[in-house]
Amino acid sequence: MTHRLYSLLAASMLLLVTFASLIWLADADFFKSIMAFFKGAFGGRKYAYLLVTISKAALITGMAIAALIAFRAGLFNIGGEGQLVIGGLASAFVAINLPFGGPAGIFLVLLAGMIAAGVWAIIAGIMKLWLGVPILVGTLLLNYPARYIASYFVSHPLRDISSGMPQTHLIEKSLWLPLIPGTRLDIGFIFILFVFCLVLIYCYRTVGGYEAKMTGLSIDFANASGLKTKKISLETLALSGAIAGLVGAIAVLGLHHRFTDGMLVQPLYAWTGIVAALMVSLIPWAVLPAGFFFAAIHSGASGMERTADVPKEIAIIIQGMIILFVASKVPTAFNQNIGDGK
């Protein structure tokens, strides 16, 4: 116990030293930066920054859930970014062309994002099962085509020429996600909370969730027990992709109201989600606090950039270091030999 305490202490000290020297490099005041960090993450007038953190946390948690579902089934889907982008693009496309708005319209747009991203994720599954391409590399390499396809659509066919940016037209107001009264927070985070609850039930209480976990722990055992592992893998990937697509659709309808080139890639939502899921070593309920934790780091860093002149990329460095320390404490989150393409 004392040993664990010491190593925790040492890790925190090292993090703090890195943090301090980075701030020193940026010529900023240490205590002012710390204050700016907490204010940026949780403070602001009428807790405005806290609300930003919550809406960011919703997107990151969503991506973490998407990663978690695939990982626990032994499918190393690190193509969340591509699925997120495709989902966002599809939902923006449907939202622009939809003749009606209101709840039914919003439902349709979200569904479109989920279906498109699910199909995108299944491509990697097909490559794995029938062509033997490792999931890890297959999903990763699909990120780039997704990024460029989206970039093409928003700079050519769907482009809003008058805005001068590579982005689509603004979506009809009736399709925007409604705001929580009295705040600037949209209801997107409620959708994510709902999905989170469903996923908890799926992981802990359903046969399908148990079978997916079994496939992840030992695919040979699952096969020997008569499970249709191919079908389970494809379904799990589709589910994982669909959740990523939902996150993309929520970002489009709630946060940005249009699709701008790079808006889902640049903030590293997908990678942060993966890191959040790994940090809690794939414990389903812990994904929510982990997502909130990383969202707080990111918006705290934005606060430091605004008031203390510390570049916000400090969040990415801290995030990487945290995951390094956690990874060294939790040897393997995966029992599968994913790297060999097995």
Add this chain to the structure above:
Amino acid sequence: MLESIFDPAFADSVARISIPILLAALGGAICHRAGVFNIALEGFLLMGAFMAVLGSHFTGSATWGTLSAICGGIFMALLFAEFHLRRPGDPIVVSIAINLISLGLSTYLLRAVFDVSGVFQSDQIQKIALIDIPLIKNIPFLGSFFSGQSLLFYLSLAIVIFAHFFFKYHQLGIWLRAAGENKQALEAGGVSSKKIQFIALILCGALCGLGGAQLSISNVGLFVENMSAGRGWIAVVIVLVTGGRALPLLGLVFLFGTIDSASLRVQGFGWPQQFTEMMPYLASLLALIFVCYRKLKFEKNTRGIRNV
């Protein structure tokens, strides 16, 4: 149309574009052979590219820039070694973390040290000198491929040939392969496999650092945020496809270099930029599918034999 793509300048650009990927892939190959599943090549490369610009800017010398790039690559490799070899971190998780740290650190330092965001360019950045080879440069087409390149080009070609024999005959090369293929045998022979893997990682870091230097202070002479832009991942795919063998690796890298620079050329014919930029990634996906499918079929066909 074909003549306007394949001119001497094209041969030159194939060579220039290929070197960073070649160096990174060589580093990856060493790790692959030594049984370290290293998919942090992207991060190593990016750190090398940034440190090259940093060193070159502050010392005004390309040599120091290149050396600092090597140090940058080795630093990230040490981080990898600490968390994967000395502590029991999962290589994939450690790789993801290192890629994030490289991206964050290079962008952060770009803004903290140079006070710019996006692109950093200055007159003080010295580029690596190009070498003209007297007779070869007069050969049509191939001349501009083999002559007038940076020192790193010739160095990387030499390393490929060296690596081929190194893995086959050199004591360390054989130990490296043993660490990857049969750890227990190596340990039984009295050699620590962790030590061998550590050496492999350091070599990989140094090679990726060199690749980064080529990327930033030879090809262009400036640094852009996230400059490696997926090249490290392409190198990872090449390593997986070739199984870390040096000569096939060289061929595949030049194939990618050709596709990449051809895709730059066809932009001139009015193809959307996004489709041409996507081509290297699609090509690596296709190569991967081809190799994996053959392996899958081989395993299926020989299942009966191997089970006997």
